Amino acid sequence: MAESKRVVVIGLGYVGLPLAAALAKTVETWGLDIDAGRVGELGRGHDRTGELTAEQLAATPLRFTTDPAACPPADFYIVTVPTPVDAENKPDLSIVIAATRTVAGMLQAGRKPIVVYESTVYPGVTEELCGPELERLTGLTCGVDFFLAYSPERINPGDREHTVDRITKVVSGQTPEVLDKVSDLYGAVTSGGVFRATSIKVAEAAKVIENAQRDINIAFMNEITRVFARMDVSVWDVLAAAGTKWNFLKFEPGLVGGHCIGVDPYYLAHRAQELGVQADVILAGRGVNDDMARWIAQEIHFRRGERAGTALVLGLAFKPDVPDLRNSKVADLAGALGQLGHQVTVYDPLVDAGAALHEYGIALDPLALDRHYDTVVLAVPHRVLIEAGLDRIFGATAPGGLLVDLKNVISPDRRQAASVEVWTL
Template sequence: MDAFSHRVESEADPDPAPGCDAATIVVVGLGYVGLPLAVALARRFDCWGVDISAARVAELRAGRDRTGEIDAERLAASSIRLTSDPAECPPADIYIVTVPTPVDEANRPDLSLVVAASRTVGGMLRAGREAIVVYESTVYPGVTEGICAQELERASGLVCGRDFFLGYSPERINPGDREHTVDRIVKVVAGQTPAVTDRIATLYEAVTTGGTFRAASIKAAEAAKVIENAQRDINIAFMNEIARIFGRLDLSIWDVLAAARTKWNFLPFEPGLVGGHCIGVDPYYLAHCAQSVGVAPQVILAGRNANDAAGIRLADSMHTRRGAKAGSALVLGLTFKQDVPDLRNSRVVDVIERLKWLGHDVTVHDPLADAAEAVHEYGIALDGDAFDRRYDLVALTVPHAEYLALGRDAISGLVADGGLLADVKNALGLRADPPAVDYWTL
């Protein structure tokens, strides 16, 4: 018998659930995390996808995913049922919450979306169903069993641990990554009881070839998620700091890394702009948790400070290279990483704002970013005709494949006489054979 039909011994555990393929699943939140998960689950289960944005649901029903994670063919072939009205969903066996957990302007955890989603799910829970509510949203240890459980109880009138049960399985979606997709990665799972953990594991094992890892507790699973991204943040911060040091010594960080990587256990991190929905956010959740238990998080916040300042330092370096002369500037790339349309927490914005502050007339181009979203989120107008003229400074900040396909001559051709081509990530690989224009990288 599989875990979904396993006989539960404890009175606190839920009754046997339907067989694996018979379970009804509701995924709440259909963004970068929720949509790929829901599409994968729909291959095995009766799966509903709920998003509060009617526009998002309409877009998906029309076969378009603006995140680029699910192509039109897969979306059309999926049996997932989409709605913006939770009341349309039938009572489910498993509810999975995949909403964003950002930070506010003071970099404090903003749990408003996960609280709202908990209230939504609470309103969907039914007495006698003994459903499981699994959270994938990134939180600090204790949120699922504390804040979320309280909201679920308040909205449902039911008792957690008796009428419904909790689980946690941290999302590991990497936007634009076609190798480490939700149906291939190891899923960390944890439930309120061992039997609940088994049921959650069976759910994910039905859709991923990577298998599952049963964490010791929900808190352990929550903590694993925040340290995964905090670790990457700290390592990148170190790279950004040594890039500054070596720049003062007239050393290229890329030359130093090429030598250092010959050691078998050297970690292959690189300097750069750290944005997005995870690495630039999750360390603040860990720092908040540390402060709540009386620990001053020195390393975590030092890494964040270094990375948050990277955009300003890049702009200053470009400006200095030009002899501190302001002029026309073209910034190529606005999304938080290459080859994805995701604009969330893009630190390219810091480069743009600093260049403007230094007196440059800045034009921004990005072939993948949504123009309306760029205006809405950052007040930045994308220029689709940016290649029709030349600039005193051309900064390749996000090396989308479309830019690289243009080649060195086309990109350097955008630079006016006496201008500068700044290749932030050394993506053009022109250091050994620089173009005719002034060329700069870290």
């Protein structure tokens, strides 16, 4: 960038940390997080999310702190905190509002700073909620003393190809001048370039429909899976045949959790309903996907002759090869099996045992594969599980037991040669 700038990134999770590290290569960057344990770990070279290696942390000039007062006045404040839903699937904006209040305590009018939001929200939140909150707390005028911008995060945990320094970054700003500055900031850190959205609301909307679209497509896969199951037809065989058509969209069935796909559609539906628009398709897709864990548990129970027994669930993270537990539907699956009377053991070599206990009340068993179970569910096929050998997974299935392969990683030949029943979707 042509002139020296300073950035403060608020929130050092899966989104904030990689972004802050990328920005620190070009501008002075501070990383602020309220979790003292997290900041301490980063200072010691450990990233519990697995997004940055110890070597990358050692090399970055990024500065970490839990104290907003320790951050010098900045030109950009970038908010990257989570935006979950509550127990009724309504948007929970409490964290992003709390982060906004933290930013308010750091704003200084003379610099005319830009506050950039990356947290997923429905269209209007940045300008209609966050901006007025900053004005209320500071006495400053939005658009005069400070400015707003929005750039939706596109972090895919565990993805080493679509990293923040390679993807196209959508950017937006309150004024053309702000848009120029935000474009320059992000353009300096990504080889994928920037896309200038026509407004902040457009950028907010783009984010929520990216994930809502994927959610709806997966919901269709899950619905046809349930239909074909009644015909004793594997959806994987159907998809292999249908996938030979040039324009067939290659989505797969499964448990839809995580911080984006399982959450963002509710934000869009909430805003639609506020405006008097029925979000039928969006909510129908969410309904199918939210119910998939229960359906799988019922199918397992049915295939076991409705006899409860011991069950081992392999994998608890919301997707393969990451330790991320956010909105894990595997936890729902384990709970549903338990409600049907099965004695459930869960093992995940990537997930922090303390986090699993805290988030879901699930005590991970590191020795789980050393015993036998009536049912073994390969729910999350981490590479480390597969590379350790399928023989061990088969071996944990008791004679006459059931091995469930939710993601179709066991070959048809291996399934047919198995001495236990193998079921996949």
